[in-house]
Amino acid sequence: MNEGAGAQIRSQPAHKVDIARIQHELDGLWKDLHRDLGEGQAVTRACMSNLIIYCDNDAQSADIEQALPAIVQVHPARVILLTGQGGTAGSGIDVFVSGHYCALGSGWQVCAEQIRIVADDPSNRRLPSVTRAQLVGDLPTTLWWASREPPPFAGKVFYKLADMSDQIIYDSIGWTNPSKGMQAMSRWVTAERNEYIIYNLAWRRLKPWRRLLSQVLDPVVQPGALEQVSRITIEHGPHALAIAFLLLGWLASRLGWKPTDGTVSPGKETLWHFDVNGRQVPVTVKRLGTGEPAPHRLHWRWRDKAGEHQVMFAVLGDERLGIIEECSDVPVRVVPAPELDRSELVSAQLAHRARDKLFEQALVVVDAMTSVLNA
């Protein structure tokens, strides 16, 4: 067995099996583990969910597989890892099974039975039926759409996998056309929100920003900052336009702003105007040439009788966010902003069983924002 993420988890190497014998082979993993451990060592199983993961190709699948031990250590699950356009040995579909185990007291606990199913392009339409047969009954099912393709553009395979799921997790970071993808996704989420819990990992990445903005701009802390806002600028790294959209969508939805027009300067910035209590407030979303795919700085300006004020929220590195108040005696404050990796984001989201209405409301505004662009 190989040591996986952390010292506590071990993984058995995957071995190829016949589709008809998947369950039999999984049972065999249990027996092997019992035998290897010897008398007096208990093996138990924890399983909180079925986790279906869809990848486009083998490289993506291998990348996800690296992240799995850390996910199932936090959220034990039956994992069905699908590759839609993979390399197979001629059969069209290849299946591999393996297991992940955690040390538990005097024995071991199975925290994931993993079934990796690789289909070549012509055979990927068969993936949903193979998947359906491997789900553990009576457990919530999550589809993690790891493909680079926004779900609504993916066609039948996505819809069939979504049909057997309660929750759909996707990640808009890295989409090739984020404006189009966000618009399509916003509309699809609005249409399907009663059917599934739908979640964008980018939204969870925004949590430290949302928390910080809500605290620092609180009317008690900064009177007038929300109501008298006069200009906002968001600067983000490459491939993070979608996350900047979401941040802005959240602010606008919470504060009741309406987008009136927007102009795109491709690859540089997008300028919106929002109607804020009858005033036009410009909001600029700027793309930086380098850096992490995340928001880097947010400048918030507001004007009251005393003049213009500005607070800047900035990533300082080392998982820290800074709050810099210009023209104020308050010194720079620095707060931890844990940057969760993909495993942590997914494992945290798997436990959530309720729709996030704020996210849905933010997406509605994002849809409106993309609709007025260069209209």
Next chain:
Amino acid sequence: MNDSASQNPLVAGLAEDQVAQPCTLVIFGGGGDLSRRKLLPAVYNQALDGALPANFAVLGVALETMDDASYREFAREGVERFSRHPLDPRHWPDFERMLHYQQGSFDDPETYRRLKQRLEEIEPAFGIPGNRVFYLAIPPRLIETCVENLNAAGLVQPTGGDHPFSRIIVEKPIGHDLDSARQVNNILGANFDESQIYRIDHYLGKETVQNILVMRFGNSIFEPLWNAKHIDHVQITVAEEEGVGTRAGYYDRAGALRDMVQNHILQLLTLIAMEPPWAMKADVIRDHRQDVLNCLRPITPESIGSCVVRAQYGPGFHNGEDVPGYRREPGVAQDSTTETYVALKVFIDNWRWAGVPIYIRTGKRLPKRVSEIAVHFKSIPPILFNADADHPLEPNVLALSIQPNEGLSLRIATKLPGPKVRIYPVKMDFRYGSTFGDQSPEAYERLLLDVMAGDATLFMRRDAVETSWVFIENILNAWERSRSRWLPEYSAGTWGPLEADRLIETERRRWRLL
């Protein structure tokens, strides 16, 4: 001011994670053991988890001679030794900037004048709008002087309106009997509104304890069985393996009944026994818990012999080593009659619990540190699989483990594989640590955040404290009247005296082997 969500639309949706409001945490006794082991590590963990308000500062107040720099070193040492998250050198410099210290005597008004001055310096520098949480990590005898001086110095804001908030956290014990508890509450009440007072019992911050309500009212299978018709009895165990240690001064005056039963155990009992609340609001939950306390059958001088056993540990073993008896512990009087163990049989006289005994045991120098609530369901009728009177089936038991491993287990009967019908009890086990993987926050982390967010659900209200004392005082008075100098003794490292076994075994029940 207290209802941040109504003024700040950005707060919405963050409520699930507690919206701690900007404030200064003032720790009286900031240089003490509780601060070093629990409070400062809790604040540090909250900071690393991103749960603290951005505008936040800590001001420790204590007699020890320290300045900001040495207080930060003191905090660092506490975090290094006791924190859930290891100290992260990337974040420590930012965190320690929030920590401040002021030396002073709690009975000196000058301390409070300087405290006010210091707060007025710190708050603008951290963008804090005057909100303050005062944590009294001090001996109970200092509460009065501390609270009155706080008020006299103008450090307590009224509730309502646009005032910044002032909240006060008071550690147990609240008094050592009913009169002294009322006295403490009167002093608190004269200087703070009840809505500003948070009487902390860290047991209520534990995950399993909070899970009691979810388990009972979030599942459909338990609540229909949760009554006298289906439950035979309940056992609550809070066992400590340590002896009195360095707490002899306090403990020898308190004893197990005051130290554990009056607060932790009666609070656990209220959660197990309460009726379904109609909303998850602080006062709704606390009203329902209070109803349970109101229904506790008083223990009288006549019933005490059959309902209460007290005992003291004698010499014995701990981890294979000889350990002295209680009266040989440093700081303990050689003729002490303080109980280090108590077992009780209590009844809740309401419709749901009529006639169901609740057995409680707690003590020091027991074989292991374990806290558990076990609900024993009634046996099935003596027919079919339970027809053999010599080998009755073991009844179902639902056990909620509070420490050291938080979780729950259910004992059920199953058929052993094979041609014959042979029945074996198996335990279905759920543990927080192994199922959810993540480390649970410490109880103090959760409770401190609750105070910053203004949520008093997990804190004791005045009426709960005083009703608990009424119940306990009946027992104390009966002991007092008995004037007996004799206490049963149990060997250190055992599960208590024979008398405690008899308390439960006379009714054909047994203590659980934990």
